[in-house]
Amino acid sequence: MSTCGEILVELLEAYGIDTVFGIPGVHTVELYRGLPNTDIRHITPRHEQGAGFMADGHARVTGKPGVCFIITGPGMTNIATALGQAYADSIPMLVISSVNHSHELGLAGGRLHELPNQRQLISGLTAFSHTLMRPDELPDVLARAFSIFASARPRPVHIEIPLDVITAPADHIRRTVAALPSRPAPAPAAIEQAAALLQQARNPVVLLGGGCSDAASDARALVEMLDAPTLLTINAKGVLMPGHPLSLGSNQSLEPVRAMVRDADVVLAIGTELGETDYDVVFDGGFSIPSPLIRIDIDAEQLNRNYPADIAILSDAGLAMAALRLQLERNGFSAADKGAQRVQALRAQFEQDWSQPFRAQQRVLETIQQTLPGVIIAGDSTQPVYSGNHLYEAESPRSWFNSSTGYGTLGYGLPAAIGAKLALPERPVVALIGDGGIQFTLPELASAVEAGAPVIVLLWNNSGYGEIKRYMENRNIPTIGVDIYTPDFLTIARGFGCHAVAPQSFDELREQLQIAAAAKRPTIIEVREDADFITAFTHG
Known part of the structure; x- marks a missing residue:
């Protein structure tokens, strides 16, 4: 007989997980029973916060979800800070925790590691938090989690499993990996509208965010076609190579750069939430985008947060940038050919002022x-x-x-x-x-x-x-x-x-x-x- 905990690690390996971070406890040991039957490596941190940060670092360099096994109660409150950081920076992380027996939930019986409502505590730090009440739910819940990691804005997911469900017989459940959805492509009409606006621009500016990290070649091709000064968020560093003639780095908070954005006739923002910690690190509210704004983002809600878009394109960054470049080519687009000169002048202006x-x-x-x-x-x-x-x-x-x-x-x-x-x-x-x-x-x-x-x-x-x-x-x-x-x-x-x-x-x-x-x-x-x-x- 295979338990739910054993089938879980089997499915994780099938989804490509090779490393799990966790500290075994009496409430999670049954998650470990099946590990020797897989090639998954287990890393033991010294604190659950460390487990979450390790999973975060693992995910940031690979683009694949980091996975943690965390005990009920204090394990979850300890990892909450790491979940908050991963949530804020759109990092894929799967946290699998135990929780008290299903017949004990919500009874406040003073059980070991008991929280009034563990899932409610964590739900605000995750794309979703789910309590697995039967082993039969496991394939579908994992498919939901990995679908988000594959095709939506990546954020942490939490799955908690009651102690009696971890050990429940599970030979009967489906062990196949779900067909994961592809990333969304842009609507043709929106691409045509954005291309028409860029066609008229003479002083465009491009803002690239972490959503472009896996589409660096598309990003470089697009900004070079537009010949547009380009700013990178912290998580987009490296999308443009060092010394790129159109790169102004991550200097959105400097006044000469802000003036350039204010003077732009079109701003194209791709895969960036336009948040304070990238665009206003001096916290004076001085960054603004008065010109028409085109936003491309995989998160529909983000398209009108902070700076509402004039043209909002719901799409994977790479697919949208490729489509936009193709549409500009069809339109016979020709850049103003002064972007690199503008960047050089701006760099000379602010680089002499570093302390x-x-x-x-x-x-x-x-x-x-x-x-x-x-x-x-x-x-x-x-x-x-x-x-x-x-x-x-x-x-x-x-x-x-x-x-x-x-x-x-x-x-x-x-x-x-x-x-x-x-x-x-x-x-x-x-x-x-x-x-x-x-x-x-x-x-x-x-x-x-x-x-x-x-x-x-x-x-x-x-x-x-x-x-x-x-x-x-x-x-x-x-x-x-x-x-x-x-x-x-x-x-x-x-x-x-x-x-x-x-x-x-x-x-x-x-x-x-x-x-x-x-x-x-x-x-x-x-x-x-x-x-x-x-x-x-x-x-x-």
Whole structure:
């Protein structure tokens, strides 16, 4: 006899899942019974939040859903923050949890790990949350989840299984993988309307979001045909290659760029929610789109959020961009041929204004990128990440991502980098994280050692919550709670079984990155904000 839990892992493997993140507990052990009969690898984090962040990092670099097994009650409240980050950034994640016996639900009997309503707690952080009341529902619920991952705006899905259902006989249920839907294509009439508007444009601007990550070639072809200055969200970095003549990077919050958008005669926004953490990181409400706006998005509701569209196209980004380019060709489109000149002038205008601290952090990022070809950088909410969001140009999509967008949690960078490294072990992966943020998930160093994931942790140490401290000082707020105790990270890292160093020059940083890239265990490279080779840049 096969149980529902055993059939579950069999179906997960059939859907292409190769890794599961979870911490076994008495309420989930039956999910593990069938794992040895599959090739699915299990990774044990040290906290359920770490499990969610690892699954997130795994999903970001592959585009495939990350999967977690999570216990009832505290496991779900622990992973909620990771679900919030994944939901905000449109990351596919499948969280499978236990829940108390079906006849105990909602009775408030004081059972182990009991919540008043676990599904209600989590439903706002997911595309949907479902309680599996019979094994017979399993194939259909999984088909629904993987259909969303395949063809809709990807977001987390939660499936909770009562303890008596996990162990219920399930030999009779269907074990075939569902035929997943294709992504939606654009309506021809909408494409014709958008092409006609672009045909008349002389100063178009393109805004590319994370929805374009899997359609980089289509995006490049379209913006080059339009000869349009182009802005990238953080999750779209790499869609245009470094130094692309039409790329203005992710600088939507700079006034010269905002002025260009205001002066545009058409704005084309593709796969972007036009949210605050990409377009208004100075939080002054200064970004606006007064010109006609064409929006392309896979999420129908998103098409009129934040900035209502004049032309709204519900479609997969790649399919819409290909169709739009074809329609422009049919129309005999000819660009104004001045986009690259406009971009060059704007870059010259704002690049001279970067602060010295930004330039020091840029030098650190350049050293990483030059030393580690093909590097993936998973960042936290920390100063070099903020500067990198402006200055760093990723070599390819899905190779620069961080938690400063959307939900904006701390502690994300380390476990997300572990998940990314497990997914793509052949590529160097760097966790870019601050001394405050790493203390949220520091024990995950043990997970990396145990899993054989030799991530490189670039630890930016300014002895506290430096960015928040500056924010408070600029507003004459007493700096309470930001000067936190700073432990000896190098000793702690070595205790976890990691290599740990603190370079004192850029040459030494480069050397240590090379050594770390060849290592078989994680490496922590601590860079202090007040180190001489950093302050030499900071003070000019």
